[in-house]
Amino acid sequence: MSGGFPRPACRYPILLVLAAIALSGCSLLRGPQQAPITEAVPEFVEPASNALVAGPPETTVQTEAAKPETPAKPKRPATPPPKKETPPPPVATPAPPPPTPAPLIVTRLIDRNQAHGLLDSEVQKPDGKVVGRAVDLVTDANGRPIEMIVNLQGFLGVGDRKVNFPWSAFRFTPSAKTAPITLNLAPGQAPAPDRAKAAAAAAGTATATRLPLLDATVERPNGGKVGRVVDVLIDGNAQPQAVVLDVSGMVSADRRTIAANWSALRFAVRDKTLAALMDLSDAAIAASPPYASGEPIRAVSPAPPAPAPVPVPAQGTSTSSAAASTARAAR
Numbered sequence: 001m002s003g004g005f006p007r008p009a010c011r012y013p014i015l016l017v018l019a020a021i022a023l024s025g026c027s028l029l030r031g032p033q034q035a036p037i038t039e040a041v042p043e044f045v046e047p048a049s050n051a052l053v054a055g056p057p058e059t060t061v062q063t064e065a066a067k068p069e070t071p072a073k074p075k076r077p078a079t080p081p082p083k084k085e086t087p088p089p090p091v092a093t094p095a096p097p098p099p100t101p102a103p104l105i106v107t108r109l110i111d112r113n114q115a116h117g118l119l120d121s122e123v124q125k126p127d128g129k130v131v132g133r134a135v136d137l138v139t140d141a142n143g144r145p146i147e148m149i150v151n152l153q154g155f156l157g158v159g160d161r162k163v164n165f166p167w168s169a170f171r172f173t174p175s176a177k178t179a180p181i182t183l184n185l186a187p188g189q190a191p192a193p194d195r196a197k198a199a200a201a202a203a204g205t206a207t208a209t210r211l212p213l214l215d216a217t218v219e220r221p222n223g224g225k226v227g228r229v230v231d232v233l234i235d236g237n238a239q240p241q242a243v244v245l246d247v248s249g250m251v252s253a254d255r256r257t258i259a260a261n262w263s264a265l266r267f268a269v270r271d272k273t274l275a276a277l278m279d280l281s282d283a284a285i286a287a288s289p290p291y292a293s294g295e296p297i298r299a300v301s302p303a304p305p306a307p308a309p310v311p312v313p314a315q316g317t318s319t320s321s322a323a324a325s326t327a328r329a330a331r
Contacts (some may be wrong), residue, residue: 097306104284110297115233116174124179136214211274258288264301
């Protein structure tokens with residue numbers, strides 16, 4: 001029928017629409033249908049040469065319905081371990097000053113109005129008449145004066161003789177302007193006029209119990225020489241206060257004398273005779289002030305030995321001792 005009117009071209013689309021509606025209605029009645037299988041389309045991959053540009057950071061907007069998150073507790077910063085402090089270098093302790101050297105001598109001042117030299121001093125009777133001069137003093141083994149030897153004067157020097165008198169027969173006045181020694185003899189103490197020369201010589205001889213002191217040599221206990229006695233200083237109570245020693249040649253060649261305290265003398269028997277001893281070293285002699293007429297009398301003595309140092313216990317020892325004492329007290 002090619003010669004008739006042509007069929008309209010739109011009838012096929014209408015049929016397709018109606019078929020689609022019918023099919024959609026059937027799918028609603030039958031329930032959910034399996035999703036159509038589609039072919040995976042390969043994604044387009046950009047070439048590596050094109051660099052990706054980072055976009056702005058995404059911001060999350062919290063809605064009113066969302067609960068606010070609990071803020072996290074701030075973490076405490078970690079405390080770094082304490083640094084070990086390097087101890088400072090030890091401070092050099094200055095050396096203690098050297099100890100003060102121990103003194104060599106002890107000095108005592110003697111008033112010249114309170115003591116007078118014995119040697120060659122005038123001796124008078126109680127009436128004031130001068131009868132002679134003192135020449136020596138004799139001591140016993142304990143250092144006590146027992147006799148004085150007086151050179152009695154004769155007429156114009158004729159008949160002079162040395163006589164020893166008991167020490168108790170003399171009175172001393174050191175400050176007297178006249179004769180400082182007065183001989184006050186009791187009736188039985190007068191010497192015999194015809195005394196033998198041998199007896200007079202024996203009076204000035206040293207024995208094991210008596211020592212004429214003038215011109216005697218004072219020694220150290222080790223046998224060293226200290227000096228020679230040239231005078232003895234006597235006070236108003238008839239007590240010897242010091243001896244004057246000639247120490248020439250001990251520390252210098254010049255003539256030199258010093259005064260030494262009587263209490264510094266000791267007496268001992270040596271070679272069957274009494275001897276005077278004194279612990280006065282050469283250094284102590286050099287440190288002693290000189291003795292001179294008309295100047296203050298400074299009598300010296302050897303300095304006493306320094307006391308031994310007391311050991312100081314260590315701190316630990318003292319602590320343990322204190323703890324032991326406390327424990328004993330608690331018992």
